[in-house]
């Protein structure tokens with residue numbers, strides 16, 4: 329019998345590669361001189377627990393660590409903040425000393441243009457862990473360093489839940505500011521749709537409250553989809569919900585690549601009747617136990633409801649004769665463990681040589697998917713060093729996402745129902761030829777999976793940096809006009825210009841008055 333537990337297979341392979349490459353240290357921070365008296369001058373302005381961590385500190389590798397080291401930013405100093413005022417002080421100090429600064433929460437972004445950030449100040453938000461369920465039970469105040477696991481484990485005992493990302497290790501703020509997809513989005517909307525208000529440190533170091541009715545309602549619109557361009561969120565007030573149905577049933581399938589066409593034709597039909605409680609994931613990877621040559625198709629279907637409902641939905645998948653299946657039931661609090669995305673999983677470990685190349689699409693374009701699969705398979709064959717690479721086809725339900733008017737937030741992809749991505753895993757550091765092969769392969773696969781569409785949509789938080797602003801923020805001219813107008817208003821000097829391509833200009837290097 330073939331491998332039934334593909335997420336374990338994947339985990340083992342990735343963990344091995346992560347270990348192989350984990351001896352690579354973060355790049356040496358170059359160029360921009362850090363003011364020599366930063367500890368003396370900034371230190372007293374910070375709260376007692378905050379720390380100024382220079383590259384010479386034994387703590388530096390930990391706070392500078394990122395999920396991937398491919399085109400990563402380099403930091404000349406890390407300010408590990410403990411309070412909102414610490415963030416404001418750090419920003420003001422950076423402005424006065426002409427230091428570029430960049431917030432970091434859980435460090436998972438694979439936006440490759442972050443590599444342009446060389447040697448400035450990182451503002452490390454991980455310790456902004458405030459978590460207070462509000463007395464009305466309808467929202468929680470959560471800090472800019474809170475992660476998906478914190479939300480799940482702290483809400484569960486209170487009988488509450490909310491949308492968070494599907495990997496336990498990823499922050500709420502990072503995904504939420506660019507949209508944010510997760511298992512509960514079909515029921516409650518995106519991560520960004522949960523934001524009721526935010527405390528934001530602006531480029532000037534001023535701290536403001538941003539919500540739907542206040543003085544900064546314009547920014548509230550922009551924050552929800554293009555937020556990284558406008559400020560540093562120190563905390564959110566975020567919607568939460570009663571857990572009405574605690575249990576999720578799930579069914580996993582393994583197929584050989586030969587059924588690809590039938591399978592994705594079927595998936596298009598299933599999409600028509602995909603309940604808001606149901607998620608359809610597939611991934612391709614080489615699994616020699618199933619097929620020594622062609623990538624295996626692994627499917628995970630999750631359903632917030634009883635097995636009988638799920639079986640009704642998956643009956644036609646079973647009819648295609650999978651080579652392996654597995655099913656079970658779990659409370660939501662353990663769902664991400666079942667999926668293989670928990671804090672101990674390989675995807676939550678550092679994956680130093682990983683890059684991600686994505687596209688969002690409205691349905692399965694079967695010939696395009698077949699073309700993508702063929703290119704994936706050919707690339708694996710041609711370059712054994714990249715053999716641990718895999719793909720993801722994420723089919724979250726979208727009912728609650730689409731119930732929110734598209735113009736009401738800066739997130740422009742509500743019509744796209746699927747997130748497609750190739751994850752290239754290159755464990756060999758420093759071979760430029762291999763890097764080039766990997767990059768070309770990834771773009772060829774993206775091109776194939778797009779089916780040649782003229783107006784590509786790409787989810788900002790998966791994007792690489794080669795996308796156009798329209799692709800990330802929407803094609804309606806009013807969207808970019810509005811965003812750029814707000815950018816001029818809130819960040820005229822372009823301090824927040826390392827992530828997201830909103831304005832194609834060099835980040836400003838002007839010095840503020842003392």
Ligand SMILES: Cc1cc2nc3c(=O)[nH]c(=O)nc-3n(C[C@H](O)[C@H](O)[C@H](O)COP(=O)(O)OP(=O)(O)OC[C@H]3O[C@@H](n4cnc5c(N)ncnc54)[C@H](O)[C@@H]3O)c2cc1C
Pocket residue numbers: 395430431432433434435436437438453472473492493494495498499501502503504505507508509510555556559560561562675676789790826827
């Ligand atoms: C293993 C893995 C799983 C993922 N799972 C999901 C998922 O389920 N759903 C999903 O939607 N996405 C997911 N993503 C993509 C994820 O949304 C992005 O990688 C996102 O950038 C991660 O946020 P971070 O805090 O880890 O990133 P960082 O690398 O720390 O930050 C990314 C960018 O966001 C900015 N930023 C971070 N925090 C703040 C803040 N508080 N205020 C202002 N700006 C801030 C940073 O300045 C930086 O420009 C996943 C990525 C990985 C690697």
Ligand SMILES: *[C@@H]1O[C@H](CO)[C@@H](O)[C@H](O)[C@H]1NC(C)=O
Pocket residue numbers: 379391408455
């Ligand atoms: C973050 O918080 C933890 C727990 O309170 C503390 O041990 C640590 O020193 C803080 N700062 C950093 C940089 O880790």
Ligand SMILES: *[C@@H]1O[C@H](CO)[C@@H](O)[C@H](O)[C@H]1NC(C)=O
Pocket residue numbers: 711713759760761762765
């Ligand atoms: C770099 O990778 C390419 C492609 O796999 C390979 O042909 C070449 O031998 C590698 N170079 C080194 C120095 O290992």
